[in-house]
Amino acid sequence: MIGQNQGMVLRASDDRLVVVSTEGCDAHDVPNRHPEAPGRLISAAAGVRASVPAERMREVSPQRASVDELAEAHDREYLTMLIADAEAGGSQLDADTYTARGSFETARRAAGAVLAAVHEVDSGKAQRAFALVRPPGHHALADRAMGFCLVNNVAVAAATLRNRGERVVIIDWDVHHGNGTQDIFYNDPDVMYISTHQAPHYPGTGAVHEVGGEHARGSNINIPLRAGSAGDMMLAAFDDVILPAITDFAPSRVLLSAGFDAHRDDPLADLQLTSADYVDLTHRVLSVCPNGELVAVLEGGYHFQALARSAGAVAAVLAGVDPSIDEGEEVTSGDVDTAVIDAANKERT
Ligand code: ZN
Numbered sequence: 001m002i003g004q005n006q007g008m009v010l011r012a013s014d015d016r017l018v019v020v021s022t023e024g025c026d027a028h029d030v031p032n033r034h035p036e037a038p039g040r041l042i043s044a045a046a047g048v049r050a051s052v053p054a055e056r057m058r059e060v061s062p063q064r065a066s067v068d069e070l071a072e073a074h075d076r077e078y079l080t081m082l083i084a085d086a087e088a089g090g091s092q093l094d095a096d097t098y099t100a101r102g103s104f105e106t107a108r109r110a111a112g113a114v115l116a117a118v119h120e121v122d123s124g125k126a127q128r129a130f131a132l133v134r135p136p137g138h139h140a141l142a143d144r145a146m147g148f149c150l151v152n153n154v155a156v157a158a159a160t161l162r163n164r165g166e167r168v169v170i171i172d173w174d175v176h177h178g179n180g181t182q183d184i185f186y187n188d189p190d191v192m193y194i195s196t197h198q199a200p201h202y203p204g205t206g207a208v209h210e211v212g213g214e215h216a217r218g219s220n221i222n223i224p225l226r227a228g229s230a231g232d233m234m235l236a237a238f239d240d241v242i243l244p245a246i247t248d249f250a251p252s253r254v255l256l257s258a259g260f261d262a263h264r265d266d267p268l269a270d271l272q273l274t275s276a277d278y279v280d281l282t283h284r285v286l287s288v289c290p291n292g293e294l295v296a297v298l299e300g301g302y303h304f305q306a307l308a309r310s311a312g313a314v315a316a317v318l319a320g321v322d323p324s325i326d327e328g329e330e331v332t333s334g335d336v337d338t339a340v341i342d343a344a345n346k347e348r349t
Pocket of ligand 1: 174175176259261299300301
């Protein structure tokens with residue numbers, strides 16, 4: 001099953017970065033001062049367009065995902081509830097997850113944007129794509145909204161690829177553990193989920209010993225990071241655990257849950273990354289992507305300027321142009337917690 005499409009299609013005649021943004025179809029209103037606000041997406045898209053020359057990117061319009069497509073990762077009863085909730089004008093679905101009349105439509109566009117990004121790469125039309133979407137997805141469970149997330153965008157894409165016989169790795173560097181993505185694929189030997197996240201922190205899951213269910217041991221990797229961790233800790237996690245694990249798993253597709261709330265300016269967490277750190281991490285990710293192909297999906301990131309800079313820097317790397325790093329955004333270093341690296345590797349073997 002490994003890489004069944006590799007070598008059979010002429011790849012990436014167009015090496016521009018594909019960007020699929022849902023900015024113009026964003027009717028997911030949230031209460032005043034809610035951090036997961038429409039301005040996030042406007043900032044991220046502006047950052048990408050400022051960092052990547054127009055001739056190095058190609059924008060693709062998002063389609064809305066069908067209910068059948070969403071059902072690849074979600075229970076139909078849950079989707080029916082979301083439709084009814086929107087028709088009723090929205091509600092509060094958990095402690096910090098609110099919906100409005102346009103929320104389900106926005107969520108469908110977000111998932112559809114990720115599917116469009118996957119299609120661009122899967123069909124050989126592009127090598128790399130970046131889906132700029134909200135609401136984020138990685139906390140959404142198969143049957144429940146959670147942590148600002150309604151539909152698990154990356155999970156819908158991963159499940160779709162897996163059903164086509166692909167072997168998928170999802171790398172999630174959002175500062176929060178993607179409990180929803182982990183849960184959806186916990187027993188799936190063909191989808192590896194890898195998360196770096198601050199711990200202890202919301203949502204409380206993501207311990208090193210959560211390594212996958214009975215039929216998928218080793219296909220789930222968590223690297224919990226202490227508050228204050230900086231870029232060198234992330235690089236150590238990638239170099240010493242994540243990249244070797246991906247090489248061993250031998251995926252045919254790699255998806256990146258690209259949250260930017262591990263940036264040091266982010267108001268919701270306490271890691272210390274900068275846009276230059278995200279540049280280094282992006283190069284690490286690309287080093288293990290089959291044919292250099294990658295689909296990145298926006299997750300969190302709640303400081304508008306940090307989000308714009310970081311998403312822009314990552315997009316520049318994906319587009320093959322030199323990212324310009326603003327003053328004060330140089331790579332960071334701090335304490336490297338070798339104990340968690342050793343623990344993660346011990347769980348893996
Ligand atoms: Zn997050």
